[in-house]
Amino acid sequence: xxxxxxxxxxxxxxxxxxxxxxxxxxxxxxxxxxxxxxxxxxxxxxxxxxxxxxxxxxxxxxxxxxxxxxxxxxxxxxxxxxxxxxxxxxxxxxxxxxxxxxxxxxxxxxxxxxxxxxxx
Numbered sequence: 562x563x564x565x566x567x568x569x570x571x572x573x574x575x576x577x578x579x580x581x582x583x584x585x586x587x588x589x590x591x592x593x594x595x596x597x598x599x600x601x602x603x604x605x606x607x608x609x610x611x612x613x614x615x616x617x618x619x620x621x622x623x624x625x626x627x628x629x630x631x632x633x634x635x636x637x638x639x640x641x642x643x644x645x646x647x648x649x650x651x652x653x654x655x656x657x658x659x660x661x662x663x664x665x666x667x668x669x670x671x672x673x674x675x676x677x678x679x680x681x
Contacts, residue, residue, distance in 0.1 A: 563677065563679050565675060566676045566678070567593075567675045568590065569673050569674075570609070570656055572658075572669040573668050574580060574587060575619065576619050576657055576660070577616075578660040578665070580674075583660075585657075587657055588655055588656060589655075589656050589657075589674075590654070590655045590657050591674070592649055593676065594653065595625075595649075596646075596650070596651040604646060604648035604679045605646065606647065606680050607647055607654060607677075608671065608673070608674070609643055609672065609673065610643075611636040611638055611671060613638055613671060615635065615636050615669075615670075616635075616638060617633060617634070617636070617660075618636065618657065619633055619656070619659050620632050620634065620654065620655065621654070622653070624649075624652060625652045654676075
């Protein structure tokens with residue numbers, strides 16, 4: 562069985578081009594079922610897409626004790642979705658837009674997340 566949820570990534574840059582926090586009000590945190598544990602939730606995957614402009618995202622994953630994974634994803638308007646399988650025990654996913662450079666002013670291009678779970 563498959564289940565999914567999708568939503569929009571907030572407008573505004575959460576992170577500057579040097580990796581520093583601008584403001585967390587521009588980020589979103591998803592509370593997710595623990596991934597890859599067997600049982601009802603099954604294997605979890607997260608992916609992202611954008612249009613009209615390229616978008617860079619910072620994505621962090623929390624395992625219930627600490628933020629274990631922090632990755633940067635570059636979404637291209639003309640490219641496919643990008644994403645990964647969630648690590649085992651994932652409980653929260655933090656997503657925020659990152660300035661691609663000092664002249665990047667496009668903080669409101671449409672971008673979304675897709676959370677999928679697959680049970681066997």
